[in-house]
Amino acid sequence: MNTKRNLGAFKLWSASVLPVTLVILSNISFVILIYFNQQYLDWDQLNYLNVGMSVAILVFFIFLIYEALRPVKLETPLEEENLPFISLILPIYNEEKHIFDVLTSIIASNYPFEKIELILINDGSTDNTLAEIRRFTDHTNADVKLINFSQNSGKKAGLVAGFKIARNEVILTIDSDTFLLPDSIRKLVGTMDSSIDAICGHTLVKNEKINLLTRLQGYEYLLSHELFKSFEAGYNGVLCCPGCFSAFRKSALMEVIDEFERSVIFNYRVDYGEDRYLTALLLKNNKKVVYTGVAVAYTVVPETLSSFVIQRKRWIKSWFVNTLYLFGLARHKSFIYQVYFYLSFIFNLLIISSIPLFIYFAFTLNWNFLLHGLYMVVLYIIFTLLNQGKIRLIMPLIFYVFTLGIYSWLVPLAIGNISDHRWGKRAG
Template sequence: MARNYKKRKKQRWLNFLLSLSSFFLILVAADKLNIISGWAQIITESSLLRILLYPLLICFVLLISGMIFRGVLWLKYRAETWKDCDCLELPVISVVMPAFNEEKAIARAIESVLSSDYPEDRIELICVNDGSLDNTGKILQQLKRKYPRNLKIIDLRKNQGKRKALYQGIKQSKGEIIITTDADSQVQRRALKNLILPLLKDARVGAVAGKVAVLNERKNLMTRMLAAQYSLSFDFGRAYQSVYGGVVCCPGALSAFRRPALDKVLRTWVRQKFLRVPCNHGEDRSLTNLILKKGYLVKYQSNAVVYTRVPEKLGQVNRMYLRWTRSSVRESWLFARYLLMSEKKKYYLLPAVDFFFQLMLHPLHLMLVGLLIYSFLIRPEFIFPQLLFLVILASGLSINNLKTLKNLRFLYTIPQALFTFFFQWWLVPYAVITVRDQNWLTK
C-alpha cells in the first residue's frame, strides 16, 4: 500500500512538472519570438483593428487562466479501480447497441461485449437493428443462435435514427444499469466492470463516460491525428471534468447510466426539439445534459476502454466534426440557460467557470486566424515567427498526451492541433448558422 502511494505521488509530481514545463515553454516562445509585441504593433498601426487589442489580450489571459484551471483539475484525476472493492455486488446490466448497415463490424462488436469478464448470468445485450438495408439482420439472427440467453434483437422496419433506436432498446431493457455502445466498436475485456464502478460506489453519480480509442489508428496520417485528438479529449478533457463530476458528454460508443436517472429524462430526451426542429444527432451530449440538470454527477473512467472506427478521409472527418459542432452549439446554449436560471448556482460553480473558459476559445481562434492572415499581407517577415510559435504551442499541448500514450504517438497531437487551427476555424460559425440542419452527414 505504501509503495503504491509513493508511486502515485511520484507520478503526480512528474505530470505536474510536464505540464509546468509545457506552460513555460509556450511563455518563453511567445517572449523570444516577440509574438505579443508583434501582434500589438500590427493592431495599433490600424485604427480599424485597434479595437481588437483589448479583446485579444482579455481572451489570451482567459486562455492562460483556463489552461491553469484545467491543468490543476487534471492532475487530481484518478480512475476508480476494483482494488478493495471486491465486496461490491455486480448488478444486472443491459447493454444497448443500435445498428444501421453494420454487416462488417456487428459480429466483432457483439463478441467483444459477450466475451467480457462480466458474469454471464448478469448481462443482457439488446441489439436494435434500425432498418438496416444490408446483411446486418441475417448476421444478428446467426449470433442469436450462438447466444440465445444473452442476446436480444429488436428489428425496426424503417430507419428511425440512433436516438429512437436507443430509446426502443432502453425501454425493453431489464438491467439496473444501462450501458450504450456502438455496432462498429469493440470493448476491452474489463471495460464493463470498470465502467459501472463509480455508479456502485457513489449514489450521486448518474452516468459514467468510458474512454474511446481509435480502432483503425494505423490506417493513415488522418486516423493517427484523430487518435491523438481522442486521447486529449478523453484523458485530459473528460478527466479534469470528472474531478468535479461534470463530464459534459458521455459518448455513445461506451457510457453507463443509472436506471432511475434515465427514467427521469428519457421521454424528454427522445422528444427533444430545438428551434421547433426534432433533434436527430448529438443524442449523447443531450442525454448527459439532462442528467446533469437533474443534479446527478457524471464521471469518467479512463480504464473502461472501447475501440471505434473513425473516418479516414478529410471530407468524412469534416462532416463528422460539423455534426458534433452543431449539437455542441445547441447543447451549450441549453446548458448556459440552465446555469443562469438554476436556483442551485453554488453547486455549478466549477462547471460554469469551465464553460466560460470554453466559450472564449472560439472568438480567440477566429481573431488569431484573422490576425495571421492580416499580418501576412502587411508584414510578411513576421509570418515565420508566428508559424513557429504555433508549432511550439501545439508541442506544448502534445505533452499532455504523453501521460497516456507514453510513446511517440503523442507527437501526432502537433499536426492535429495545426490542422484544427488552420482548417477547422470555420466549423463553429457555420454550425451556428446551420444549427437547425439535422442531417447525420456520415451515414
C-alpha cells in the same frame, strides 16, 4: 481508500499546453485587433496586451491540468456475486463489417454472462447486418433481445426503444463499432457507485495507425478524455457521455426520456448529437455525471477526410446547441467550472477567425505576426527533435494546424445550418 493520480494528463503537458496556449493566444490577439486597430492602440500597447493574455491563459491551462491530476478514487473490485444485473443497448445500422466482432467482444467480457441483458436494435440496415446478428445469436446462449426497425429511424429512436424495455437499473450503451476489452464492462460498472447517475469510460482509437488523419483523431481522443473529461469529472459535470461507451441509471433516464424523445431545443428539433443532448438533459436535472479512466474501450474513427467532415458536421451542431442550452446551468456550478465552461465555448468559436485573420494581418498590417507564428513553430520543432528524438511530440502541432484549417470554415457552416435537419444527419 485507494487513490491514483491521472498521470496521463501530466504526460500531455509538454505535448499539449504549449501549442494550445499559443493557438488560443493568437486567436484572441487577432480578435482584439479588430476592435482596437492602430488608430486606438499602437503596436507596443498591443504587445503588452498579448503578454498579459498569454500569462492569464497559461495560468488557466496550468490549473486545468492540476485539477485533472487530482487523486481519483479507485473503486474496490466487486465480488462476482455483488455485481449488478445490467442491460447493454446497441443500436446498429449497416455495420456488417464490424458487428459480429463487436458482439463477440461483449460475450468475451469477464462480466458474469448471466447478468447481461443484451438489447440489439437493427435500425433498418440495408446490408448484411441482420444476417451477421443472426449468425451471432445462433451461436450463443446469451440473453438477447432483438428489435427490428422496418426503416432507418436514427440512433436516438433505437436508444429510446432500448431504454424503455431494459429491465435492469444499470444500462450501458455502446456503438456498433465499439470494441470492448475483457474487463471493460466490469471496470465501468465497478466505478459506478450509488451516487453516480451517468459515467463514461476512456475511449481509444482502434484504427489509429491507418493514416495521418486517424493518428490526429487518436491524439484528439486522448486529449479529450485525459484532460478535459478528467477536469469536468472533478465537478460532477462531464459535458458529454459518448454513446460509444457509457453507463446510466435507468431511473435517471426515465426522468428525461420524454424530452430526449422530443429533442427540441429553442424550438429547433435536434436530430444530431444524441449523446451530448442526453447528457445535457441529465445535467439540467442536477444528476451526477462523471468519467473514469480505468475502464477502456476502442472505437473506429473515420479514415477519409470526407467521412471525417460528415461526422464533424453533426458534432459541431450538437456542441453549439447543447452548450447554449446549458448556459444557465453553468452559473450554478463553482467559479472555476464556470470559467472553464464559458472560455471553452469562446475559444472554440474563435477558431473560425484564425486562418483568415492571420493571413489578413500578416500581409496588410504587420509582418511581425507572420514571423512570430513561424518563430514559435520552429522553436516547437526544435524542442521536439531535441527531446530524445521523440518525433511523435510534433503531433499536437500538426493536430492544431489541421484543426484550424478544417474548423475555420466547418464551424460557421455547421452553425449556419442548424435548422436544416437533413444537413449532417447520420443514418443509424
